[in-house]
Amino acid sequence: MSGEALTEAPARPAQWEIARLLLRSSAFLVGLAIVLFWVFCSLFGAEIAPQDPYNTDLLSQLAPPSADHWFGTDALGRDMFSRVIVGARDILTVAPLATLIGVAGGAMLGLVTGYFGGVVDNIVGRLIDAVLALPLLIVALMALVALGPSNGAVILAIGLSFTPIVARTVRSAVLAERELDYVAAARLRGESALHVMGVEILPNILGPIFVELTVRLGYAIFTVATLSFLGVGLQPPSPDWGLAISENYGLIGGGFWWTVLFDAFAIMSLVVAVNLVADGLQTALDA
Amino acid sequence: MTLALLSVLVFAGGQLLPGDVGRAVLGPLADARAVAVLDHQLGVDRPLPVQYWEWISRFVVGDMGMSYIYRAPVAPFVASALVNSLKLAAVAFVIVVPLAIAGGVTAALNVGRWLDRVITLTGLSATVVPEFVSGIVLILVFGVWLNVFPITAASPPGAGLLTQIYYLILPSAPLVLVLFGYIARMARAGTVTALEADYTRTAVLKGLPYPTVIWRHVLRNALLPTIAVIATQAGYLIGGLIVVETLFHYQGVGGLIYGAAKSHDFPMLEAGILTVGTIYVFSSLAADLLSVRLNPLLRFGARS
Numbered sequence: 001m002s003g004e005a006l007t008e009a010p011a012r013p014a015q016w017e018i019a020r021l022l023l024r025s026s027a028f029l030v031g032l033a034i035v036l037f038w039v040f041c042s043l044f045g046a047e048i049a050p051q052d053p054y055n056t057d058l059l060s061q062l063a064p065p066s067a068d069h070w071f072g073t074d075a076l077g078r079d080m081f082s083r084v085i086v087g088a089r090d091i092l093t094v095a096p097l098a099t100l101i102g103v104a105g106g107a108m109l110g111l112v113t114g115y116f117g118g119v120v121d122n123i124v125g126r127l128i129d130a131v132l133a134l135p136l137l138i139v140a141l142m143a144l145v146a147l148g149p150s151n152g153a154v155i156l157a158i159g160l161s162f163t164p165i166v167a168r169t170v171r172s173a174v175l176a177e178r179e180l181d182y183v184a185a186a187r188l189r190g191e192s193a194l195h196v197m198g199v200e201i202l203p204n205i206l207g208p209i210f211v212e213l214t215v216r217l218g219y220a221i222f223t224v225a226t227l228s229f230l231g232v233g234l235q236p237p238s239p240d241w242g243l244a245i246s247e248n249y250g251l252i253g254g255g256f257w258w259t260v261l262f263d264a265f266a267i268m269s270l271v272v273a274v275n276l277v278a279d280g281l282q283t284a285l286d287a
Numbered sequence: 288m289t290l291a292l293l294s295v296l297v298f299a300g301g302q303l304l305p306g307d308v309g310r311a312v313l314g315p316l317a318d319a320r321a322v323a324v325l326d327h328q329l330g331v332d333r334p335l336p337v338q339y340w341e342w343i344s345r346f347v348v349g350d351m352g353m354s355y356i357y358r359a360p361v362a363p364f365v366a367s368a369l370v371n372s373l374k375l376a377a378v379a380f381v382i383v384v385p386l387a388i389a390g391g392v393t394a395a396l397n398v399g400r401w402l403d404r405v406i407t408l409t410g411l412s413a414t415v416v417p418e419f420v421s422g423i424v425l426i427l428v429f430g431v432w433l434n435v436f437p438i439t440a441a442s443p444p445g446a447g448l449l450t451q452i453y454y455l456i457l458p459s460a461p462l463v464l465v466l467f468g469y470i471a472r473m474a475r476a477g478t479v480t481a482l483e484a485d486y487t488r489t490a491v492l493k494g495l496p497y498p499t500v501i502w503r504h505v506l507r508n509a510l511l512p513t514i515a516v517i518a519t520q521a522g523y524l525i526g527g528l529i530v531v532e533t534l535f536h537y538q539g540v541g542g543l544i545y546g547a548a549k550s551h552d553f554p555m556l557e558a559g560i561l562t563v564g565t566i567y568v569f570s571s572l573a574a575d576l577l578s579v580r581l582n583p584l585l586r587f588g589a590r591s
Contacts, residue, residue, distance in 0.1 A: 027408065135526030135567075138544060138560060145548045222417050226530055229419045230545065242419070249423055249534070253438065257427050264420045268412075275415040 021284040028284075031276025038270050042088040049082035053239045062256050072258035074248060083239035084262050088270070090240045091228075094154055095220035101159030102220075103213050106166020111197045113167065114174025121171075128164040136161050140223060144232040154233050158223050166212050173205040207285045214278035218271055225267050241267045352554035361558045364543060369562065372528050372539035375440065378452060379459035379524070383466045384517060388510065390467065391474025395509070396501075398479055406471065414468025418461035418530045425460050426534075440537035458535040462527050466520055473516040477509035484508070514577055525563045 022028050041048070050070075057077030065072045071080035113121040131139065143157035177183060178201070186200045227233030228242030236243065241263040248259035345352065354361050387410075394406040413421075430438035442454040481487060482505055490500045528541030540559055547555035 135523060135563070137526035137529060138563065141529070141545065141548055142556075142560075145551075218415055222415065226417045226419060229417070229530065230533060242417075245419060245423055249426075252423070252427055252431055255431065257431070260423050261427060264423050267420045268416050271415045271417070272412045275411060279411060 018284045022280055025280045025283070027276045028280025031273040031280065034269050034273035035277060038088045038092060038266075038273075041085050042092040045086040045089055049079075049085045051079040051082045053078060053082040053086040054237055055079070062251070062259070065258050071262045072256075074244070074259050075251065078239075080258060080262060083244060084241070084266050087239040087241045087244065087263065087266065090151070090234050090238050091221060091224050091242070091270075094151055094234065095158075095217060095224045098155045098158035098224070099162070099213060099217045099220045101155065102162025102216055103166050103209065105159065105163040106168075106212075107170050107202075107209055109163060109167035110170025111174055111201065114171040115178060115193065115197050115201070124167070128168060131161070131164045132168075136219070136223060137226060140227060141230070141232060144227065149232045149235055151234065154224060154227060158220055158227075162216050162220070166216065169208060169212055170205065173208045174201060177201050177204055211278065211282045211285060214274065214281055218274045218278055221267075221271050221274060225271075352558065354552055354555045356550050356552045356555070361554050364555065365540065365558050365562055368538060368540040368543040368559075371537065372525075372532070372541060374451065375455055375459055375528065375531070375537065375539060376462070376524055378455045379462040379466065380517075382456075382459060383463040383470065386463070387467045387470035388474045388513065391471035391476075391513070392478050392506065392509070394471065395475045395478030395482065398475075398482075403475075407475070410468035410471040412468075413464040414466075416464065418465060418527050419534050421464050422458075422461040422531060422534045425457060429457060438535070440532070440535035458531050458537060461531055461534075462524060465523070465527060469520060470513060470517055473513040474510065477512050478505060481505040481509040511578060514574070517574075525567070 046053075055078060057073065059077065060069070060073050061075055061077045063069055063073045063077070069079050069081065071084060073079055074083070109124065113124045139161040140154075140157045143160070144153055147153035147157065183196060183200060186196045191200070224233055225240075225242035228240050229246045231246060234240040234243050236247070244263045245260050245267075248256070248263075251259055352361050353359065354364065357364070390406050390410065394403040397403045426438050429436045436457040437454050438457070440454055440458040442451045446454075486508075487500060487504050490504045491497075495504075525541060528539055529545050530541070531537070532539040532542035533545060540563065544556060544559040544563070546552075547559060
């Protein structure tokens, strides 16, 4: 997708073309359906869950799946089916918020460094290189040990560690746009740097930013789940899937497979679906 | 340069961890004077730049300091953890590299057909599932139900090489799954580009047999970017190791960083993270050098 084509072609048909491509991609549609299903569960999970996901029942601990408990019960006798349904809520709150922070921060940083270049670009670029030399998980882990685990800290830790990665993508998009005639024209009109960045360049790089948003959401879900599994993410008594696996995986040697398997499938379906949507979007925008 | 900055960041990050070091080691009931004495002994009551200089100047000559928790030099812990992690990573790489390249090339040779779609979708799905999720399913299926693999990674003491590898196959599987998608995707993209290139058309038109064209003209050019991607995945791998080593109770560098972070053992944490960062920076460098070595265009300083 070249900037030139964007400035010449009228905007409306291009968007229709993208929508048409998306609706023809079965992988995208399947992904979207699964994502919407989990969004529905996270919004109305408490209403549709057959039982209270927090209610402990010491008389039916670790019951295998049955008509009463479709997915069985955990070590405290809590209904796994209800916990899997309601478990969508926390991760689908924390991960999107972290993604928003990361993409918004990264887009601003990328705009500024790409537009001004020079010393600012050099210094920030070096810092970004250093941060990127550490795996995302380690950065988030250190931040969470420092801040103490809470939903706010998880959002902040993941959001901030996304910022440099997004900044790098946005920066290269800005570098390509900066040399185009419309930017030079805006400068000659005497527009301020803020105006050129926000009103002229930003609308033209929304495509890559949007792709970045969906791709990062996939990574955010991956990371939130992993941090919860490591015990520094979402905290009990949340029915979060990653946390449930971390609480129960010691039991699988004893054959209590239902305490982890359904949560594992839930995480799998959500991350794969989000990435199908991201992939479909990327393909449609590149076409 | 990147390494120097990284060391400052790691050090600063370590300082961000809350709590008095002496207090963390001695516990909440210890006498305030004892805490102060220990702080002084450990040197954590001095100005931060002094501490940083002392730490980094020793670090570059291999002295990583003393663990607060174990009261013993950090280096042996890091070294043995690193060896364990390298074993695990080596098993994962040996399995995934041929598999993923074969998968990517097969997809590219069938581009647009159902086999391509199946491989691409499998790769995409395998890559995005968190390691602990695929790990738990693999443990259930192969460890508990089929009972063909042990569910811990550490082999019995004194086990031979084959036994050690046998114990590491299941733990390496989640890493293999994640890496498969990345490498296969690169191999596919490289092969597709090479198949469409003019030199391939020329080779076909001058009547070379199809396998010769694929082996000599397509694959040689296609796998260059793939090699670079493989080397950069070393950084990812460390993050993945934290999870896999926790899940399979394995004493590696990921587990070491995780444990040190949880118990606020700064020298151990900083040594672990800086080691990881160093390995990552050097493997990226190695990847760059390898690409130059393999690409005649870059080797002779030409610009495309």
